[in-house]
Amino acid sequence: MHNFLPIAYFEGQFRDFNDAKISIATHALHYGTGAFGGLRGIPDPQHPGQVLLFRLDRHSQRLSTSARLLNYDLPAETIQSVLIDFVKKNQPQVSFYMRPFVYTSDLGISPRLHQVEKNFFVYGLELGDYLSPEGVSCRISSWYRQEDRSLPLRGKISGAYITSSLAKTEAVESGFDEAILMNSQGKVSEASGMNVFIVRNGRLITPGFEQDILEGITRDSILTLARDLGIEVVERPVDKTELFIADEVFLSGTAAKITPVRQVETYTTPTHRPITTLLRDKLTAITEGRDPAYDPWIFRVAL
Numbered sequence: 001m002h003n004f005l006p007i008a009y010f011e012g013q014f015r016d017f018n019d020a021k022i023s024i025a026t027h028a029l030h031y032g033t034g035a036f037g038g039l040r041g042i043p044d045p046q047h048p049g050q051v052l053l054f055r056l057d058r059h060s061q062r063l064s065t066s067a068r069l070l071n072y073d074l075p076a077e078t079i080q081s082v083l084i085d086f087v088k089k090n091q092p093q094v095s096f097y098m099r100p101f102v103y104t105s106d107l108g109i110s111p112r113l114h115q116v117e118k119n120f121f122v123y124g125l126e127l128g129d130y131l132s133p134e135g136v137s138c139r140i141s142s143w144y145r146q147e148d149r150s151l152p153l154r155g156k157i158s159g160a161y162i163t164s165s166l167a168k169t170e171a172v173e174s175g176f177d178e179a180i181l182m183n184s185q186g187k188v189s190e191a192s193g194m195n196v197f198i199v200r201n202g203r204l205i206t207p208g209f210e211q212d213i214l215e216g217i218t219r220d221s222i223l224t225l226a227r228d229l230g231i232e233v234v235e236r237p238v239d240k241t242e243l244f245i246a247d248e249v250f251l252s253g254t255a256a257k258i259t260p261v262r263q264v265e266t267y268t269t270p271t272h273r274p275i276t277t278l279l280r281d282k283l284t285a286i287t288e289g290r291d292p293a294y295d296p297w298i299f300r301v302a303l
């Protein structure tokens, strides 16, 4: 059970998390017609009374885009200002994760996106490491990542997470920690809730947007950081075999941060991970507000 933050934003107001409840007839519950975001907040160790939010603008924009795909006009500025107020109301003292959610809030049946009431809520929970920072084992999933011609993969559409859920459970119930999904072309797409990177001969390689991946904000940050550090970066289709022979493999996401992969199927990945470690240390310093060069990525909320 999670430790939830005490205050939620629900139906246009801040209220006790325990009082923020939806009806069993809620449209989105039946049809998966919601979309969510996920951001971490960290109390600034250097400046007590401040909370650091990583790339708040990008997260707000992505959720607004997801909302648009659901036929819901919700400006990024509205999302951003609710998230800032949410942090102030909760006064968090430990690291946490915020989950904003847009959804068809109408009561009633018939799958559609037009002429159906929508709404937006936010809640939060305390969150440490989502995956083991020591490294995880990954199974190649028997489930394939969906295609953009079937549903909009540029949004974090809640209904799409049935595939992630199937893949994760299959992986865990067969003794692995995480799943890596191929796309319909048989190329590497992403993990259940993270993007995938490999390192080969000093080059950082990750599947491009055309591989049916989610446009990960951590992924984007890693690509910028790597380029700034002088690491050669390539976005291209990745074969399954490359996961087995890579010098380094890691997963990236807001919850997972940078998580090394120690094994893919029966293949063990080397434990010497210079690029993964360099990028992880750098990203950690940035998210904790310790790297002035990347200060524009940090939004400081004064409690």
Ligand code: PMP
Pocket (backbone or CB within 6 Å): 038, 156, 164, 190, 191, 192, 193, 194, 195, 213, 214, 215, 216, 217, 218, 219, 252, 253, 254, 255
């Ligand atoms: N892929 C999927 C399917 C995800 O759910 C997530 C988590 N949001 C990611 C990738 C990583 O995205 P981000 O770095 O923006 O958290």
